Amino acid sequence: TTHYLFIVVVAVNSTLSTINAGDYIFYTDWAWTSFVVFSISQSTMLVVGAIYYMLFTGVPGTATYYATIMTIYTWVAKGAWFALGYPYDFVTVPIWIPSAMLLDLTYWATRRNKHAATIIGGTLVGLSLPMFNMINLLLIRDPLEVAFKYPRPTLPPYMTPIEPQVGKFYNSPVALGAGAGAVLSVPIAALGAKLNT
Numbered sequence: 001t002t003h004y005l006f007i008v009v010v011a012v013n014s015t016l017s018t019i020n021a022g023d024y025i026f027y028t029d030w031a032w033t034s035f036v037v038f039s040i041s042q043s044t045m046l047v048v049g050a051i052y053y054m055l056f057t058g059v060p061g062t063a064t065y066y067a068t069i070m071t072i073y074t075w076v077a078k079g080a081w082f083a084l085g086y087p088y089d090f091v092t093v094p095i096w097i098p099s100a101m102l103l104d105l106t107y108w109a110t111r112r113n114k115h116a117a118t119i120i121g122g123t124l125v126g127l128s129l130p131m132f133n134m135i136n137l138l139l140i141r142d143p144l145e146v147a148f149k150y151p152r153p154t155l156p157p158y159m160t161p162i163e164p165q166v167g168k169f170y171n172s173p174v175a176l177g178a179g180a181g182a183v184l185s186v187p188i189a190a191l192g193a194k195l196n197t
Helices: 002-021 035-057 062-083 097-109 114-138 143-149 173-196
Strands: none
Touching: 035 062, 035 097, 035 114, 035 173, 062 097, 097 114, 114 173
């Protein structure tokens, strides 16, 4: 029980780190143009925390539990922005849970082999997270419309959204994000596993 309570505390705090590492998806003004940056940061942040706590407890399912806490905590943040008068679509909650489930499944299927969880699970997270989140973004209303109607109050002038010309910045962010995420998730997962030993 102490282990799981510890994970709750750390997962809540790590959500703040995850938001700061790639908050581009949380605010629709940067959601599309910075999707690759988001994919890299989110997949690596998820893998570090999930691998660390999954190996810490030795229980398959811990990574999903960890991702679920992050999701709930982020929905609370979404509710706070909504309460401040921003539209429902202004904050988009990332899809972490399916990727974390793949990590748990790898750990379980390889008979709790931490090296397999690190290499195979880390790669699966890096490949799947950009795909799930692109689907997630496609379901919300026009991000640019929201961006110009409700600019982020914390953005400095040099970061205000500039309306892009169609097609100029959109070079398959899913492919770029998935490739970079998959390549970087493995060494990052190895770091999480090393910290655990």
